[in-house]
Amino acid sequence: MKAVGISGDAGRGLPRASAVVISVGTELVRGEILDTNAAYLSRELAEIGIETVGHVTVGDDSEALAEAVLRAASACEVVIVTGGIGPTPDDITRDAVARAAGVELQRDGAALAHIEGMFASRDRRMSPSNAVQADFPRGASIIANPRGTAAGFRVKVARAEAIVLPGVPVEMKMMWDATVRDYLAAMGAGAAITRTVNCFGSGESDISEAIGDLMQPGQNPLVGDTAEEGIIKIRIRATARTRTQALELIDRTKSQVKARLGDTVFGEDSQTLESVVVGALLERGLSVTVAESCTGGLLAKRITDISGSSGCFTQGIVAYHNDAKVTLLGVAPEILAEHGAVSDQVARAMAEGARVGAGSDFALSTTGIAGPTGGTSLKPVGLVYIALASADGTVSKRLQLRGKRAEVRDRASKHALNLLRLHIMR
Amino acid sequence: MKAVGISGDAGRGLPRASAVVISVGTELVRGEILDTNAAYLSRELAEIGIETVGHVTVGDDSEALAEAVLRAASACEVVIVTGGIGPTPDDITRDAVARAAGVELQRDGAALAHIEGMFASRDRRMSPSNAVQADFPRGASIIANPRGTAAGFRVKVARAEAIVLPGVPVEMKMMWDATVRDYLAAMGAGAAITRTVNCFGSGESDISEAIGDLMQPGQNPLVGDTAEEGIIKIRIRATARTRTQALELIDRTKSQVKARLGDTVFGEDSQTLESVVVGALLERGLSVTVAESCTGGLLAKRITDISGSSGCFTQGIVAYHNDAKVTLLGVAPEILAEHGAVSDQVARAMAEGARVGAGSDFALSTTGIAGPTGGTSLKPVGLVYIALASADGTVSKRLQLRGKRAEVRDRASKHALNLLRLHIMR
Numbered sequence: 001m002k003a004v005g006i007s008g009d010a011g012r013g014l015p016r017a018s019a020v021v022i023s024v025g026t027e028l029v030r031g032e033i034l035d036t037n038a039a040y041l042s043r044e045l046a047e048i049g050i051e052t053v054g055h056v057t058v059g060d061d062s063e064a065l066a067e068a069v070l071r072a073a074s075a076c077e078v079v080i081v082t083g084g085i086g087p088t089p090d091d092i093t094r095d096a097v098a099r100a101a102g103v104e105l106q107r108d109g110a111a112l113a114h115i116e117g118m119f120a121s122r123d124r125r126m127s128p129s130n131a132v133q134a135d136f137p138r139g140a141s142i143i144a145n146p147r148g149t150a151a152g153f154r155v156k157v158a159r160a161e162a163i164v165l166p167g168v169p170v171e172m173k174m175m176w177d178a179t180v181r182d183y184l185a186a187m188g189a190g191a192a193i194t195r196t197v198n199c200f201g202s203g204e205s206d207i208s209e210a211i212g213d214l215m216q217p218g219q220n221p222l223v224g225d226t227a228e229e230g231i232i233k234i235r236i237r238a239t240a241r242t243r244t245q246a247l248e249l250i251d252r253t254k255s256q257v258k259a260r261l262g263d264t265v266f267g268e269d270s271q272t273l274e275s276v277v278v279g280a281l282l283e284r285g286l287s288v289t290v291a292e293s294c295t296g297g298l299l300a301k302r303i304t305d306i307s308g309s310s311g312c313f314t315q316g317i318v319a320y321h322n323d324a325k326v327t328l329l330g331v332a333p334e335i336l337a338e339h340g341a342v343s344d345q346v347a348r349a350m351a352e353g354a355r356v357g358a359g360s361d362f363a364l365s366t367t368g369i370a371g372p373t374g375g376t377s378l379k380p381v382g383l384v385y386i387a388l389a390s391a392d393g394t395v396s397k398r399l400q401l402r403g404k405r406a407e408v409r410d411r412a413s414k415h416a417l418n419l420l421r422l423h424i425m426r
Numbered sequence: 427m428k429a430v431g432i433s434g435d436a437g438r439g440l441p442r443a444s445a446v447v448i449s450v451g452t453e454l455v456r457g458e459i460l461d462t463n464a465a466y467l468s469r470e471l472a473e474i475g476i477e478t479v480g481h482v483t484v485g486d487d488s489e490a491l492a493e494a495v496l497r498a499a500s501a502c503e504v505v506i507v508t509g510g511i512g513p514t515p516d517d518i519t520r521d522a523v524a525r526a527a528g529v530e531l532q533r534d535g536a537a538l539a540h541i542e543g544m545f546a547s548r549d550r551r552m553s554p555s556n557a558v559q560a561d562f563p564r565g566a567s568i569i570a571n572p573r574g575t576a577a578g579f580r581v582k583v584a585r586a587e588a589i590v591l592p593g594v595p596v597e598m599k600m601m602w603d604a605t606v607r608d609y610l611a612a613m614g615a616g617a618a619i620t621r622t623v624n625c626f627g628s629g630e631s632d633i634s635e636a637i638g639d640l641m642q643p644g645q646n647p648l649v650g651d652t653a654e655e656g657i658i659k660i661r662i663r664a665t666a667r668t669r670t671q672a673l674e675l676i677d678r679t680k681s682q683v684k685a686r687l688g689d690t691v692f693g694e695d696s697q698t699l700e701s702v703v704v705g706a707l708l709e710r711g712l713s714v715t716v717a718e719s720c721t722g723g724l725l726a727k728r729i730t731d732i733s734g735s736s737g738c739f740t741q742g743i744v745a746y747h748n749d750a751k752v753t754l755l756g757v758a759p760e761i762l763a764e765h766g767a768v769s770d771q772v773a774r775a776m777a778e779g780a781r782v783g784a785g786s787d788f789a790l791s792t793t794g795i796a797g798p799t800g801g802t803s804l805k806p807v808g809l810v811y812i813a814l815a816s817a818d819g820t821v822s823k824r825l826q827l828r829g830k831r832a833e834v835r836d837r838a839s840k841h842a843l844n845l846l847r848l849h850i851m852r
Contacts, residue, residue, distance in 0.1 A: 029478050031468030032620065032661060033652065042457030052455050057481035090643065194458065217516065226459065235458060296730025297723035300744045304722025307798055307831055315750035317743065318726045324741035372733055405733055
């Protein structure tokens with residue numbers, strides 16, 4: 001018997017219920033699949049005032065899981081287990097949790113009828129093995145699964161509530177939303193809420209200079225930052241007795257953060273550069289087109305990722321080769337010959353040609369060397385020119401980006417969107 | 427003191443060293459950041475014959491971490507800890523691992539000089555707090571960090587090797603590659619290797635019908651499948667005394683899988699539809715262009731994701747509005763009026779127009795309703811037509827895709843690439 005353990009840091013701040021999230025699956029332990037359920041559930045638990053003190057992942061091993069559940073249950077008020085409730089012999093969670101609870105498994109007639117119904121509605125016959133999905137620990141309350149045959153359940157293990165949900169994220173989330181959140185919310189003391197302010201165009205050091213005093217540890221709200229794919233997210237986390245109080249605390253700090261960081265801030269929470277830019281264009285009744293070389297469609301893709309973008313975007317040109325820049329965008333061959341495709345002059349000519357062609361208010365262009373090949377000492381990998389053409393004339397920017405091909409393309413497309421954002425927001 | 431625990435399933439197959447991977451960070455436990463290190467390290471450990479039996483995540487709590495390390499060390503031969511070795515007071519891993527090992531922390535002169543040197547090379551003065559990064563448990567061997575100031579170390583805890591690495595993935599991976607893998611490989615018994623065969627265009631049930639007998643549990647190689655964003659990956663995992671033997675086992679099963687699944691198989695391991703299509707075009711000296719409506723640049727983006735794609739892709743058109751389909755692709759206004767933009771006829775006309783415009787061997791087109799709005803009862807969200815124009819004529823396909831906007835666009839672009847792949851591979 002092998003065993004490992006963890007301890008909690010739940011002692012800070014308000015007295016609160018604590019939780020451990022356990023993920024079950026040999027594929028998870030082997031790293032063949034990335035576990036996203038534990039992080040999702042931890043965020044959701046925090047919002048109802050329950051602090052997660054640890055995540056544990058175990059393989060399809062009933063004894064190991066039973067031990068993990070028991071240990072967690074002897075220490076926390078809530079134990080959430082995801083995965084291992086399918087119909088195959090590898091699905092050991094029902095058995096393990098029953099063992100941890102010290103009770104037998106018992107077949108539930110209504111659950112069995114539900115499973116048979118699901119098969120019937122799909123014109124398939126239920127195989128005998130599926131019947132095990134109607135087995136639950138004696139005394140458990142069943143948590144219905146509207147999307148699949150794997151029902152969840154909750155049962156007392158020692159002094160804790162053990163909640164068992166499927167590993168399939170979409171089913172787990174649906175059941176969390178429909179039943180589990182409200183049930184557990186009654187156990188939470190206070191609320192811990194995190195909101196983010198999203199920035200682009202400044203480095204982490206500039207940001208910590210501007211708001212470093214707000215980022216000192218031990219404060220409420222607690223302010224921290226993370227950098228992801230060129231976007232810096234300022235996380236503001238508040239704890240309070242109620243959700244409303246926590247949101248008030250957040251709002252106050254958010255205003256300070258935004259005032260100090262100025263136009264580096266482009267949005268909040270799930271907002272992206274493209275959602276903000278498309279929103280601003282639609283609001284103003286303005287339109288944009290794109291002329292892409294090194295980003296090769298990514299800039300148009302980002303814009304059209306946003307539902308409703310057809311209201312501000314009618315067409316885009318991917319002009320990967322020089323010939324295409326001439327024929328599709330009207331870039332003069334002499335400019336290409338004199339300055340090369342990766343040049344300020346060509347970026348400007350691409351944007352201007354695209355704007356005329358599309359008859360749009362704005363046009364964005366990109367031309368650069370995404371790598372890994374194609375760089376020279378004068379024009380190294382990561383050199384990108386972007387331009388914005390509008391009725392006010394054309395502005396451009398030279399970028400020297402770091403990273404691999406995908407990063408260079410990603411950052412170039414973000415800088416282009418940001419150039420337009422700053423222009424619109426002026 | 428709160429604690430949870432897990433047990434291993436290392437008993438199967440060859441007798442092998444086992445490991446627990448511990449990730450440290452309150453942001454991880456709260457779900458604010460997704461842990462990818464544990465999965466990465468588990469895969470790497472498997473390749474050198476060490477079986478991971480559990481993952482544990484703890485917050486920035488020295489006592490909790492010390493307990494987790496001790497518990498893991500009393501049960502496994504290898505304990506890998508990532509994170510918590512920065513310069514701030516929240517970085518508790520050095521302290522916790524020293525406690526678990528039952529030794530004091532000791533400052534290392536050479537490590538201190540390295541950190542001072544890193545600051546000097548960046549023209550910055552080292553702050554006194556950074557000196558703690560030169561503290562290691564007495565008796566530890568230091569693992570150099572060429573990219574940052576956070577050096578790792580290894581030290582005996584009970585009967586186990588405890589290996590401490592930074593939480594920053596790029597630094598952790600670099601140190602794993604440079605030092606840790608070879609050191610631990612000596613402890614592994616045998617090798618467990620996983621390879622994948624990648625499929626597109628069949629459902630999971632078709633695949634399990636074709637190779638279900640190979641997917642029975644308990645076999646070596648073990649065959650399983652996962653579906654990710656429309657791609658079904660057949661995982662083949664073999665264990666053997668040596669890496670070479672494991673690879674031989676995999677090759678035999680891989681041949682069977684490929685023979686049975688036929689042209690549903692498009693590649694292996696990290697190969698994508700776009701990498702396979704671009705590779706096939708370059709090999710044959712052929713070229714492609716795109717005319718995109720509902721995918722809005724995503725198809726061009728996918729093709730130009732591949733380095734070297736400029737050898738087969740010169741230009742692409744994003745024709746989002748009907749006007750653009752007429753002016754940029756030469757689609758006859760009557761066809762649009764008669765059949766609507768989302769129709770087989772328009773998809774064909776778009777591809778044919780794009781092919782003539784670009785002078786390419788092939789042209790792919792997409793037109794559809796990505797949603798969430800814009801659907802009707804006759805043309806619901808998810809209805810997409812794709813077409814492929816070539817010297818042999820034009821072929822097209824009607825798709826009824828499920829899922830949200832991003833999924834519809836993703837699948838549409840993949841079906842278009844697959845249409846070209848099947849045509850080239852004939």
